[in-house]
Amino acid sequence: MAEMQEASFAPDYTVPPGEILEEYLETAGMSQAELAQRTGLAPKTVNQIVQGKAPLTQDTALRLERVLGRPAHFWNQLEVEHQEALARARAAEAERQQLDWMKRFPLKKMRDLGWINARRDKREQLDELLRFFGVHSSEQWAEVWENHQVAYRQSQRFEAEAEAVSAWLRQGERQGHARRCGRYDASAFRSLLKECRALTREAPEVFQPRLQERCAEVGVAVEFVPSLPKTRVSGATRWLTSNKALIQLSLRYRSDDQLWFSFFHEAGHVLLHGKREIFVEGGNGLDGEKEEEANRFAADLLIPRREWQGFIASGRPSLEQVGDFAERMGIAPGIVVGRLQHERIVGWEWGNGLKRRFQWDHEG
Incomplete structure (x- = not known):
């Protein structure tokens, strides 16, 4: 005969201690006001416990033991089980919300690109996604993304998805942090950009490693990151540290003129604008003056x-x-x-x- 195991009992409901207390009062023919008088508790406190709006404390449990005759551990256990059930319910609801949140990301594309690992279990896939972003939960993701969302330039023709854009930006950050760079030198970077003009005539297998190597020497990480569906961004600029800038490019338009203009445009942001600012280019800029400055910088340098x-x-x-x-x-x-x-x-x-x-x- 196959060996049988006793199943653990984990009900999905709980009885608040206040309901049990109310039943005891009815049986004893005692009003809440009388119980308050006998226990020395405030009538409001007794009513909140009965209504489930206040926890039943250990001190209250001792008072009830003397007045109603049931031991304090009985009341304490009711409260412990109730609070545990509430915590489980909150955790289950939070997990459900996070699993729904995860569905908004292009997970298949992110897996295909090697940004995250594929997991069969949904909870494990959620953990994988959270580790990718370096956050504890979707709430922390929202707080971090809020800093980038302000800077995102939404296209006049398309509506980009925040989740996809945030994943693209995060991958650029990960690559940028992994790249070894010297300390940022604005003068050296400006001089280097004039040399970079000649790289526009080279093939990708030549210009990509050379561009990344030379810019890293002067404190600028240049990262080429494939775009995700519905990101519609061509480039982004931000500072990873006070001495390390990040230029992120996507090949959105797939032509050399667009790629190189995006690079020099982002370089303009690095040289002309503040280290606390984030620039994400996707169409119609919210900060027209700084975008125009970067455009002029790129056009005149090229x-x-x-x-x-x-x-x-x-x-x-x-x-x-x-x-x-x-x-x-x-x-x-x-x-x-x-x-x-x-x-x-x-x-x-x-x-x-x-x-x-x-x-x-x-x-x-």
Whole structure:
């Protein structure tokens, strides 16, 4: 015969001590006012215990023992079991809410990218997600995300999901913290950016490690992080420490002009704006002045203003002229095409053959 085990009894309900007390009073024919008089408790206290609005303390249990004849441990045990049942109910409700919260994240994509491990058990998957964010619960996640949400630039055309954006930002932080960097040197970083213009002409396998290595030397972690569904962010900037800045890029538009403009735009935030500020670029900026400053910084650094004005003075250039100008500026021709498109000198379809397209390794 198979061995049998006794099942533990864990009821999903509890009887408040006040209900038992009320039954005793009815049996004894005693009013709450009389009980208050006999125990020396305030009538309000007795009523709150009966109504379940106040706990039955050990002192009260001793008083009830003398008045009603039931030992103090009886009343104490009722209170312990009641409070334990309430705690279990609160924990179960909190877990249910957190499991619902977890459903709002693109978990499959995060697992595919290796950001989190796959867990069969929902509670274990929840723990995995919380560890990813480095928070105790969804409430702490909300408090941390609130700092980033203020900075998020919501697109005029799309509504991004806060959970997906927060996961993308968090992965950038994790990668940034893991990257070894020197102390931030603003002067050295500004000088380095002029050198970085030449990297725009290189292939990703050349420019990516070189860009990250050189920027890390001057205290700036540059992290390339694949975007998640419904994030719609192109870049972000914030400070991990007082001597370590983070520039995070997503390849949102997959073209060299957009990628490099995003990088130099974020670099502008690092150099021009405060260390306590967070900038997340996704479309229509809330802080227009600082966004415009970063835009001008990127545009002028990639193509000096005087050179640009001379180039467009004759109107719409030819593709050959774009190539020659890019060669003279020492930048990728796609950047020149993107600038012409942005300023409406040419249409959005013109010259796209000069742009270089990128994709992530996992998409190949």
